[in-house]
Amino acid sequence: TTDSNSATGAIRLAVIPGDGIGQEVTAEALKVLEVASPAGVKFEQTRYDLGAERYLATGEVLPDSVLGEIREHDAILLGAVGGKPGDPNLPPGILERGLLLRLRFELDHYVNLRPSRIFPGVPGPLADPGEVDFVVVREGTEGPYTGNGGALRVGTPHEIATEVSVNTAFGVERVVRDAFARAQRRPRKKLTLVHKTNVLVNAGAVWWRLFNEVAGEYPEVTTDYMHIDAATIFMTTDPARFDVIVTDNLFGDIITDLAAAITGGIGLAASGNVNPDRTTPSMFEPVHGSAPDIAGQQKADPTAAILSASLLLDHLGYADAAAVIEAAAVEDIAARSGEARRTSEIGDAIAARVSS
Amino acid sequence: TTDSNSATGAIRLAVIPGDGIGQEVTAEALKVLEVASPAGVKFEQTRYDLGAERYLATGEVLPDSVLGEIREHDAILLGAVGGKPGDPNLPPGILERGLLLRLRFELDHYVNLRPSRIFPGVPGPLADPGEVDFVVVREGTEGPYTGNGGALRVGTPHEIATEVSVNTAFGVERVVRDAFARAQRRPRKKLTLVHKTNVLVNAGAVWWRLFNEVAGEYPEVTTDYMHIDAATIFMTTDPARFDVIVTDNLFGDIITDLAAAITGGIGLAASGNVNPDRTTPSMFEPVHGSAPDIAGQQKADPTAAILSASLLLDHLGYADAAAVIEAAAVEDIAARSGEARRTSEIGDAIAARVSS
Ligand SMILES: CC(C)[C@H](C(=O)O)[C@@H](O)C(=O)O
Ligand SMILES: CC(C)[C@H](C(=O)O)[C@@H](O)C(=O)O
Numbered sequence: 001t002t003d004s005n006s007a008t009g010a011i012r013l014a015v016i017p018g019d020g021i022g023q024e025v026t027a028e029a030l031k032v033l034e035v036a037s038p039a040g041v042k043f044e045q046t047r048y049d050l051g052a053e054r055y056l057a058t059g060e061v062l063p064d065s066v067l068g069e070i071r072e073h074d075a076i077l078l079g080a081v082g083g084k085p086g087d088p089n090l091p092p093g094i095l096e097r098g099l100l101l102r103l104r105f106e107l108d109h110y111v112n113l114r115p116s117r118i119f120p121g122v123p124g125p126l127a128d129p130g131e132v133d134f135v136v137v138r139e140g141t142e143g144p145y146t147g148n149g150g151a152l153r154v155g156t157p158h159e160i161a162t163e164v165s166v167n168t169a170f171g172v173e174r175v176v177r178d179a180f181a182r183a184q185r186r187p188r189k190k191l192t193l194v195h196k197t198n199v200l201v202n203a204g205a206v207w208w209r210l211f212n213e214v215a216g217e218y219p220e221v222t223t224d225y226m227h228i229d230a231a232t233i234f235m236t237t238d239p240a241r242f243d244v245i246v247t248d249n250l251f252g253d254i255i256t257d258l259a260a261a262i263t264g265g266i267g268l269a270a271s272g273n274v275n276p277d278r279t280t281p282s283m284f285e286p287v288h289g290s291a292p293d294i295a296g297q298q299k300a301d302p303t304a305a306i307l308s309a310s311l312l313l314d315h316l317g318y319a320d321a322a323a324v325i326e327a328a329a330v331e332d333i334a335a336r337s338g339e340a341r342r343t344s345e346i347g348d349a350i351a352a353r354v355s356s
Numbered sequence: 357t358t359d360s361n362s363a364t365g366a367i368r369l370a371v372i373p374g375d376g377i378g379q380e381v382t383a384e385a386l387k388v389l390e391v392a393s394p395a396g397v398k399f400e401q402t403r404y405d406l407g408a409e410r411y412l413a414t415g416e417v418l419p420d421s422v423l424g425e426i427r428e429h430d431a432i433l434l435g436a437v438g439g440k441p442g443d444p445n446l447p448p449g450i451l452e453r454g455l456l457l458r459l460r461f462e463l464d465h466y467v468n469l470r471p472s473r474i475f476p477g478v479p480g481p482l483a484d485p486g487e488v489d490f491v492v493v494r495e496g497t498e499g500p501y502t503g504n505g506g507a508l509r510v511g512t513p514h515e516i517a518t519e520v521s522v523n524t525a526f527g528v529e530r531v532v533r534d535a536f537a538r539a540q541r542r543p544r545k546k547l548t549l550v551h552k553t554n555v556l557v558n559a560g561a562v563w564w565r566l567f568n569e570v571a572g573e574y575p576e577v578t579t580d581y582m583h584i585d586a587a588t589i590f591m592t593t594d595p596a597r598f599d600v601i602v603t604d605n606l607f608g609d610i611i612t613d614l615a616a617a618i619t620g621g622i623g624l625a626a627s628g629n630v631n632p633d634r635t636t637p638s639m640f641e642p643v644h645g646s647a648p649d650i651a652g653q654q655k656a657d658p659t660a661a662i663l664s665a666s667l668l669l670d671h672l673g674y675a676d677a678a679a680v681i682e683a684a685a686v687e688d689i690a691a692r693s694g695e696a697r698r699t700s701e702i703g704d705a706i707a708a709r710v711s712s
Binding site: 082085086091092093096097101125126127128144145147149150151153154155156157158159160161162163164165166167168169170173196197198199200201202203204205206208209225228229230232233235236237250253254255256257258260261262265266289 | 438441442447448449452453457481482483484500501503505506507509510511512513514515516517518519520521522523524525526529552553554555556557558559560561562564565581584585586588589591592593606609610611612613614616617618621622
């Protein structure tokens with residue numbers, strides 16, 4: 001591969017470390033990005049102090065002006081957002097809906113890309129997982145995540161609360177196309193649709209129809225279908241069977257955490273919130289949360305954040321530099337002895353492998 | 357325990373074997389029920405040939421008159437429903453929504469009870485699961501399963517399809533109360549709420565509020581909360597931590613299949629669709645589906661159906677007879693050598709242990 005973008009001189013990076021361990025892991029991802037930087041490329045970073053701290057101090061979640069500034073960047077590197085669970089000053093969803101999901105929706109990140117591999121040397125919960133290497137293409141702008149819904153008679157015995165999953169042909173087709181294109185580029189060329197078409201019959205029908213329509217254009221791609229409940233079974237009993245999975249926003253949220261668990265933990269799971277049309281900056285973040293319980297203690301594993309930085313470079317066209325980071329992380333993972341290292345030690349070790 | 361109901365002379369049982377392996381496993385469950393029958397108790401069975409075959413032959417799914425007859429029974433034993441995946445004459449959801457879910461909804465089975473144990477001797481996918489023994493109380497009459505939703509411009513590029521999750525204080529409170537009462541009766545007295553309150557903020561708020569309100573009445577029960585995505589992680593990395601889980605209809609569907617997978621497979625997972633108010637017959641069924649690919653070959657494991665029959669007896673007040681079936685199944689499971697037995701051989705073996 002040649003880096004298609006290597007002529008450009010600067011990458012404008014919006015950095016949102018966020019809350020808890022988000023701060024620590026982002027620092028390591030940036031450290032590794034700097035040393036991996038392709039010749040002649042400079043990172044111009046703008047840091048945004050968005051997250052629980054700012055909200056609790058100012059009531060601000062994501063001011064429109066900040067969103068406007070973020071739009072002017074080439075990509076976003078995000079750590080994690082979320083405060084202490086149960087904090088009465090921070091109702092659930094304020095940051096998730098107001099910051100993280102708002103970024104995904106406003107920037108039209110319709111491909112939420114989550115690769116899963118069992119890296120050599122990584123212990124996991126499964127006795128005999130086989131060779132696991134798949135990628136989940138999670139829809140990122142529709143489904144039950146739209147914030148469509150409401151509540152009546154709140155706080156009374158007559159409360160009724162709704163959540164509406166919204167699914168459009170436009171939204172489903174574009175993510176299904178992306179998934180087929182990815183499957184076509186991979187050696188096994190297999191695509192699995194995960195949904196719950198036997199219960200969610202309206203949403204299921206539009207996913208089913210477009211999946212089958214687009215399949216006609218990819219005769220080399222083998223397809224199959226699994227209900228989300230059955231998919232959790234195969235994910236633990238035969239994860240090696242998966243190549244590319246395409247699924248809706250909520251099912252994708254669930255199945256990718258499970259995928260992270262069976263491949264050795266959320267400390268290794270990277271993700272990209274991608275707008276394949278490149279009309280807005282895409283955003284890269286570890287799948288894990290802000291883990292307030294271990295924040296500030298240099299206990300977090302920054303590998304997922306570092307692998308997310310690799311996805312970022314790949315998305316921007318620097319495939320070689322991305323591969324160097326990934327290889328360095330994989331080498332470091334393989335060399336782990338089980339001894340606990342500090343967050344910064346892991347970052348240093350991967351950075352050293354990148355430079356060597 | 358003394359069987360509270362042992363004076364009554366007859367149990368009116370509606371039997372719906374359904375499709376595929378549903379037929380075979382139900383036969384074994386009935387075989388075991390007959391021999392386990394408490395002294396002086398007779399089963400009066402009515403069989404209903406509902407399922408794919410009847411639908412394909414007549415277009416009927418669940419005629420009102422049949423539903424009316426079923427209501428007159430003390431309990432329902434169900435095998436599995438569902439035809440061949442992708443059968444163009446059997447659109448997804450016809451049987452699931454029209455038969456299985458209609459029974460659950462019309463008979464107000466608001467407690468969908470799914471116990472999970474790792475039985476001695478059962479191999480599973482996890483290297484080191486620990487002692488696993490928990491029960492999921494899945495809400496059965498609300499959430500994204502209500503069939504509320506629709507579609508516009510179907511089949512066009514402008515299609516929009518919605519699915520509405522409906523959550524009421526009434527519906528949430530009653531299932532939460534049931535879960536607390538169950539947790540209170542168990543040695544560990546622990547209850548975990550599983551939801552996605554940080555994204556589904558309206559539904560999440562009513563679950564969160566009522567969970568905490570009812571918790572005040574159960575000071576001995578320890579509570580915690582987990583997002584559904586995080587719950588899938590703990591289910592594979594530390595399933596022994598769970599005691600009772602209470603969750604919504606869709607999350608419960610997903611987490612119980614995962615629970616079945618990690619405890620050694622869907623062939624062992626029993627369930628009850630329970631109306632604790634006893635105003636309608638409750639329904640007992642294995643968690644697995646109709647598995648058309650192995651139907652009619654005597655390859656299915658009837659243990660889940662047999663354990664569901666045990667739950668049925670327990671629900672009707674025959675705790676001793678229920679315990680005898682469960683013990684016989686557990687003994688049989690422990691004695692399994694990995695050699696394949698026919699469906700009827702497993703049923704015979706468990707029945708023999710019950711009578712001995
Ligand atoms: C924090 C939360 C809103 C988010 C999601 O549900 O998408 C997270 O779980 C993820 O998977 O990125
Ligand atoms: C068949 C289907 C409708 C059903 C459900 O989703 O509830 C099944 O998966 C189950 O868990 O009992």
